[in-house]
Amino acid sequence: MTEKKIKILVIDDKEELLMLVAVIFEDTGYEIIGLKNSLEAFETAIKEQPDVIILDIMMPKMDGYQLCAKLKTDTRTSHIPVILLTAKAESKDKISGLETGADDYIVKPFEMNELKARIKNLIEQRKRIHEHFKSTGIIELEESSITSTDKKFLQNVYKSINENLSDSSFGVEVLSLKLGISRSVLHKKLVSLIGESPVELIRRLRLNKSAELIIKKFGNLSEISLEVGFNNPAYFSECFKKQFGVSPSQYPPKT
16 A cells, blocks of 8 residues: 655745745655645645645735634644744744644744654654554543644544444444535544544444443344444454454453
8 A cells, every 4th residue: 555645735925935845855755735825725725635734924914823723723624733934033922823723833044954854753743643543542632732623523523433333324424424524524634633534433433332342241242243333243253353353252352
């Protein structure tokens, strides 16, 4: 499976900076999208779903603080890391930027390697969250890199799925309708936040519930598979073994 190409959205009204960033990352394989107009940037962020946004503070019509706040309070974009660029080095300016929800802050002029390192750090930080979730099934909602908008979003995702575990017809389409966002945004947002697609998360939570029911001796395996939305017991056993390393009949494993 080919690894997804990193996409970076750069927003600055100066052509020189857009060209500089393009040069910095020309050998990395990253996809760079440059925009001069901050008013277009919000819709572009929704459409393109970049991995990182680099945003200059001093821009006409809508400054970087305003745009960052808008990005970080909209469910469709709140998960995207934002780096603010500014010529102001005073701590009050940095605090103002971080208060809008920015993930990082760089003072201009900056070293090329510094920008590369900051972006790499944000991407690696998100990967560590994904690895933790894949190994434990737990996402720390108090994690500082997760915005309040995203905490609420994840809580709503979990609530919607857990309330419909026994409904075999409950899937991504119904989940996206309940959350009021498109399937594509739901997919990109969950993959960004936890490293799993909506299909994978629904399956994971169904199987987690089935493990609880096995321990509680809820019924036979066919009854349990139906209770968590699997109509095919053989497929249920296959998925269960893939997630827990043992078949349902051998769960919980003897220590």
